[in-house]
Amino acid sequence: MDAIKIVLAGQPNVGKSMLINAMSGSNGLKVGNFSGVTVEKTELCFEHHCHMFEMVDLPGTYSISGFSQEEKVAHKYLLNEEYDVIINVLDSTHLKRNLLLTLELLKLNKKMVLALNMADEAKKENIEIDVRQIEKIIGVPVVLVSANTKEGVEELLEKVHEVADNQERIKSNITYSDVMEEEILEIETFLTQKGFALRDLSNREIALRLLFEDKDIYKELHDEPLMMELQPIILKALQHLYTHHDTKNVQEIKANEYHAIARGIHLETVRCQRNKGKKSLTKRIDEVLINKYLGIPIFLFLMWGLFQLTFTLGAIPMDWIDGAIGAFGDWVGSTISNEFMRNVIVDGIIAGVGAVLLFLPNIIILYIGIALLETTGYMSRVAFLLDGFFHKFGLHGKSFIPLVTGFGCSVPAYMAARTLKSEKDRLITLFIIGFMSCGARLPIYVLFTGAFFGADSAGNILFIIYISGAMLGLVMAKVLRVVVFKGEDEPFVMEMPKYRFPSFTLVWHTVYNNAKSYVKKAGTFILGASVLIWVLATYPNQPLLEQEYQTKIEQSAKEDAITLENELKMKKLEQSYLGKIGKASEPLFAPLGFDWKMTVALEAGLAAKEVVVSTLGVLYAIGDNVDENSNALSHELKKNISFASAMAFIVFVMIYLPCLAASMVFAKEAGGYKYLVYLFIFTTVTAWVFSFITYRILL
Amino acid sequence: MKLSELHKGDRAMIKKIDSSEDLKIRLASFGVVRGSELSVEACSMGKKTMEIMVDDTLIGLRGEEAKEIEVEKL
Ligand SMILES: Nc1nc2c(ncn2[C@@H]2O[C@H](COP(=O)(O)OP(=O)(O)OP(=O)(O)O)[C@@H](O)[C@H]2O)c(=O)[nH]1
Ligand SMILES: [Mg+2]
Numbered sequence: 001m002d003a004i005k006i007v008l009a010g011q012p013n014v015g016k017s018m019l020i021n022a023m024s025g026s027n028g029l030k031v032g033n034f035s036g037v038t039v040e041k042t043e044l045c046f047e048h049h050c051h052m053f054e055m056v057d058l059p060g061t062y063s064i065s066g067f068s069q070e071e072k073v074a075h076k077y078l079l080n081e082e083y084d085v086i087i088n089v090l091d092s093t094h095l096k097r098n099l100l101l102t103l104e105l106l107k108l109n110k111k112m113v114l115a116l117n118m119a120d121e122a123k124k125e126n127i128e129i130d131v132r133q134i135e136k137i138i139g140v141p142v143v144l145v146s147a148n149t150k151e152g153v154e155e156l157l158e159k160v161h162e163v164a165d166n167q168e169r170i171k172s173n174i175t176y177s178d179v180m181e182e183e184i185l186e187i188e189t190f191l192t193q194k195g196f197a198l199r200d201l202s203n204r205e206i207a208l209r210l211l212f213e214d215k216d217i218y219k220e221l222h223d224e225p226l227m228m229e230l231q232p233i234i235l236k237a238l239q240h241l242y243t244h245h246d247t248k249n250v251q252e253i254k255a256n257e258y259h260a261i262a263r264g265i266h267l268e269t270v271r272c273q274r275n276k277g278k279k280s281l282t283k284r285i286d287e288v289l290i291n292k293y294l295g296i297p298i299f300l301f302l303m304w305g306l307f308q309l310t311f312t313l314g315a316i317p318m319d320w321i322d323g324a325i326g327a328f329g330d331w332v333g334s335t336i337s338n339e340f341m342r343n344v345i346v347d348g349i350i351a352g353v354g355a356v357l358l359f360l361p362n363i364i365i366l367y368i369g370i371a372l373l374e375t376t377g378y379m380s381r382v383a384f385l386l387d388g389f390f391h392k393f394g395l396h397g398k399s400f401i402p403l404v405t406g407f408g409c410s411v412p413a414y415m416a417a418r419t420l421k422s423e424k425d426r427l428i429t430l431f432i433i434g435f436m437s438c439g440a441r442l443p444i445y446v447l448f449t450g451a452f453f454g455a456d457s458a459g460n461i462l463f464i465i466y467i468s469g470a471m472l473g474l475v476m477a478k479v480l481r482v483v484v485f486k487g488e489d490e491p492f493v494m495e496m497p498k499y500r501f502p503s504f505t506l507v508w509h510t511v512y513n514n515a516k517s518y519v520k521k522a523g524t525f526i527l528g529a530s531v532l533i534w535v536l537a538t539y540p541n542q543p544l545l546e547q548e549y550q551t552k553i554e555q556s557a558k559e560d561a562i563t564l565e566n567e568l569k570m571k572k573l574e575q576s577y578l579g580k581i582g583k584a585s586e587p588l589f590a591p592l593g594f595d596w597k598m599t600v601a602l603e604a605g606l607a608a609k610e611v612v613v614s615t616l617g618v619l620y621a622i623g624d625n626v627d628e629n630s631n632a633l634s635h636e637l638k639k640n641i642s643f644a645s646a647m648a649f650i651v652f653v654m655i656y657l658p659c660l661a662a663s664m665v666f667a668k669e670a671g672g673y674k675y676l677v678y679l680f681i682f683t684t685v686t687a688w689v690f691s692f693i694t695y696r697i698l699l
Numbered sequence: 700m701k702l703s704e705l706h707k708g709d710r711a712m713i714k715k716i717d718s719s720e721d722l723k724i725r726l727a728s729f730g731v732v733r734g735s736e737l738s739v740e741a742c743s744m745g746k747k748t749m750e751i752m753v754d755d756t757l758i759g760l761r762g763e764e765a766k767e768i769e770v771e772k773l
Contacts, residue, residue: 011728062728096754097730251720255727282757283740290741290750384759388747391761397748421721491722491764495729496750496757 003045003052004164009078009105010089011098012036012060013497015117018147019089020044020055023157027509029057032374033497036060036401036419039070041077048157056083064104068421078108084164086112087156092122092129092144093498095270099262102138106172109200111163112140115156119146121498128271137265139172148503175264176257179244183237184208190233194226210234211241213250282377282498289378295385304463306369311446311459314362321361322632325354344534347621352530355617355633356522356610359443364515366439370408371510375502379404380494387492393474394481396420397492399429403473406436407466408514410662413438414669422490428480430670434658434683435473437466439514440609444653447613451634452646469654476686521610529611533604533618536578545571573622592652592688593645593695602652608659644698648691655687700772702737703746703765710738711770718767730754736773 008016012035021029024046030037042057058077059070078086088105090098095116105112116122116129135142141159145152175181187207198206198220209217211234221227238250245253289298329350336342373379379401387397398420406413413433420426437445445465449458549568553561573579574596581603582596589599597619605612613633620636637646657663657680667676705711713735716723730753731737741750746762 063724065724094754094756097728097756100728251724255724255732259727259730259732286741286750286757290743292742292744295743380759384748384750385743387759387761388743388745391747397759397761489763491718492748492759492761493722493725493729493764494759496759498757 003054004085004160005054005056005083006085006087006160006164007056007058007077007081007083008087008089009058009074009101010060011062011091011101013495014060014089014091014094014098015147016060016089017042017057019087019115019117019145019153020057022145022147022150022153023048023053024055027505030510031506032379033377033500034374034379034401035495035497036068036070036416037374039073039415039418041073049161051161053157053160061101063101069418069426078105084111085160086110087115087160088112089115089117092116092118093125093127095129096262096266099265100258103174103258103261106138106140106174111166113156113159113163114138114140114142115152116142116144117147119144119151120149121146126273130269130271133269134265137173137268139174174261177244177260179240180211180257183211183240186237187211187230187233190230194229196224196226211237211250212254285499286381286496290381290385295381296389299382299385303467304460306366307463307466308459310362310365310369310442311449311462312455314359314365314446315450315455317361318358321358325350325358329354343538344531348531348534348618349527351617351621352533352614353522353527355447355613356443356526357519359446359613360515360518362442362446363439363518364511366442367408367511367514368507370404371507372502373404374510375500375506377497377499380496383494384496390474391489391492393478394485395428395474395477396422396425396490398494399425402429402433403436403470406433406438408439410434410436410438410658411665414662414665417669420490422487424481424485424487425490427670427675428477428485430666430675431480431679431682432473432477433666434662434679435469435476435655437469437654438609438658438662439518440659441653443610443613445650447616447634448637448646448650451638452643465650465654472655472686472690476682521608525608526610526614529604529607530614530618533578533611533615534622536581537573537576537619537622539577542572542575545575569622573619578619591695592648592691593642593699594649594652595641595645598641598645598649602649602656605653606657606660608661609653612653644695647698648695651694652687652691655683655690657683700770701766702751702768702770703749703762705739705749705770705772707739707742710736710773712736712773713768714771715769716767717769718764722764722767729758730756731758731768737770 008020010016013033017029017038018031021027021031024044026044026046028044029042036059038057038059040059044055044057046053046055056077058074061071061074064075064078086105086108088102090102102114114134116131122129129144131142131144141163143152143156143159145156147153176184184204184207187210188203191203191206196203206217241253242248245256247253289295329346332350333342333346336345383397383400386400390397390399399417401419402413402416405416410433413436414430417426417429417433420429445462449461449465453461546568549564553564556564574583578600579596582600585599585603586596589602594602597616600619601612601615604615616637617633620633658666663676663679666679667673670676702711713731713733715733716726716731718726726732735753737751737753739749740752740757742748748759748761749765750757750759752758
């Protein structure tokens with residue numbers, strides 16, 4: 001029993017990914033309410049009635065002659081790969097436009113099923129579709145489905161099964177304009193009279209392809225003697241078409257013909273009783289959200305609100321987690337008697353992992369914000385609002401989508417840049433995605449703003465950090481545009497999806513998956529890194545130093561003993577491996593006001609940004625003063641770091657190289673490791689300069 | 700007249716599209732072809748971008764692209 005390989009093709013945002021999720025009963029594929037959510041082909045297997053189904057989710061494509069990079073992925077796959085059945089997904093509420101792609105897909109001569117998705121929305125909008133009639137005209141099975149309510153999903157799977165088993169294809173009854181039909185008939189009759197046959201193509205199909213100037217068919221017919229007689233007939237036919245369509249551009253003629261057909265099918269099969277005069281909800285929301293004057297202020301306000309919430313709302317569970325981790329550490333400390341084990345676990349693992357876990361609530365709030373932006377349809381509106389502004393900085397309005405994705409994580413953001421058609425726009429966007437601080441940098445900001453600002457202003461500071469990072473990114477985009485990536489502007493045309501109420505499950509899955517991977521990372525990678533940092537910060541043993549202090553402590557009074565003990569801890573830390581590494585690179589960062597601990601934390605952060613916090617956690621846990629009751633990291637920071645250095649540190653973190661995983665993806669998307677070298681130099685130099693300026697101003 | 704000269708709320712019929720080949724194909728797949736009707740739904744500040752509706756599809760485009768579309772006001 002072989003698996004049936006099914007590929008989903010359709011225009012963007014019609015619900016292909018959601019339909020696969022519905023069919024397979026999983027939630028593995030990313031769904032969002034804007035064009036270009038899926039940018040890479042994704043495969044997924046599941047069993048249905050003892051049959052394996054292998055589903056391939058493709059990026060949406062408006063027409064088969066792709067436009068942007070992710071559309072080319074779809075195009076290439078459909079033309080060159082092996083598969084059994086195409087499910088062409090259409091949006092029932094935009095049937096006319098979606099049928100244009102269907103007409104092109106029919107030309108591929110593959111087994112196909114049409115899935116008219118969004119049946120629930122069509123019902124709500126009083127759209128009635130005569131499914132059987134469409135079936136008759138197009139000649140492939142048609143199923144009305146809803147990925148949302150799951151109606152029709154079972155029927156769709158059965159139809160796919162049937163089609164896959166069946167060898168026969170139904171003939172389509174698509175008719176072109178009268179003029180076109182006349183000429184098709186002329187050529188078709190000629191071919192039949194000559195008794196000509198080519199592969200499994202019908203003569204009508206050959207005639208059509210000839211008229212639409214399909215390069216492949218001309219190549220195939222090139223050496224046929226028949227061509228000599230055929231040529232004048234084709235020329236005459238084309239002349240006829242040119243006058244009829246008032247253009248000599250065959251592509252345009254083809255587009256006109258397809259539009260006429262789609263309009264015809266639509267007219268024949270779709271009944272729509274729209275309440276005339278009543279404005280749709282989408283239009284009413286747009287009145288406000290993309291209002292000429294209010295649009296941008298509303299957007300900024302929403303962003304500000306998000307960061308306020310991230311800080312203030314996030315602070316509540318943070319206190320609990322902090323308390324729990326502290327108590328857990330104490331409890332573990334008191335139960336383990338082996339000193340080495342106790343130190344590794346309490347000062348290494350719990351201090352490091354705990355410091356990272358502490359920020360889970362902030363991360364969750366941030367991701368809820370991003371998920372709402374993605375699922376409501378607001379994303380495309382903001383791109384629309386910001387295009388004018390972005391354009392001034394040499395960026396494309398669509399860059400907003402990868403950039404905003406970058407606030408969550410840079411990895412998907414780099415991939416999302418594929419929706420930009422122009423290579424230069426795409427490269428510029430790739431270079432500045434790092435300026436959009438990712439979720440993993442959030443803990444560092446929350447930690448530092450919490451330590452150095454009052455609780456009432458920390459949210460605003462957070463907002464300022466993100467906005468100034470973004471502004472800096474824009475300025476850098478302009479610099480890159482003027483200096484490196486000169487070139488033509490790319491047009492901005494973009495579909496504005498309907499507003500959709502964010503479904504709880506969708507938001508939940510985005511947030512849940514991201515939170516899960518954050519915790520998982522804390523439990524694995526960060527844990528390992530914390531142990532490593534602890535080991536490096538504890539060894540080598542320094543018996544001489546200890547002995548020296550031991551005698552001193554014994555001889556001195558009680559108060560002096562504590563000071564001496566703290567001094568010993570500091571000395572030991574400074575002479576550890578990590579201390580030596582930090583000291584070696586300290587001169588590089590000394591002009592920015594960073595001590596060796598901050599330097600080490602930054603360097604460790606090259607692996608992953610969470611490690612910055614966990615490293616600081618471990619370093620301050622080891623060097624923890626003995627008489628200190630509160631061992632909260634933020635207290636330690638405030639005590640040991642000056643305000644100016646802290647701000648310079650934030651600025652450096654804002655700008656410098658993204659984590660290792662993201663850097664690898666960057667290199668892949670940009671097209672080579674040389675770009676990564678550029679990025680490293682670009683970000684490090686910028687970070688150093690801005691950090692230096694910040695430090696000197698505040699000093 | 701040009702699409703870019705229209706204002707919010709105006710309706711028009713498309714006469715001619717003078718864009719590059721790529722853009723023409725893209726516009727065509729949105730339903731923006733000769734003969735289709737459109738209405739202007741919104742304009743951003745300074746008409747940097749416009750939102751138009753064609754056949755129930757909302758499309759955002761730049762003022763500069765709108766200059767290349769010839770329309771007849773209805
Ligand atoms: N009401 C309703 N909404 C749906 C249905 N199917 C999909 N949607 C919504 O349509 C939007 C697009 O869904 P996706 O699955 O991301 O669309 P896609 O075709 O994969 O899009 P691209 O990957 O960008 O090509 C999401 O907001 C979904 O919630 C449906 O049957 N009913
Ligand atoms: Mg998708």
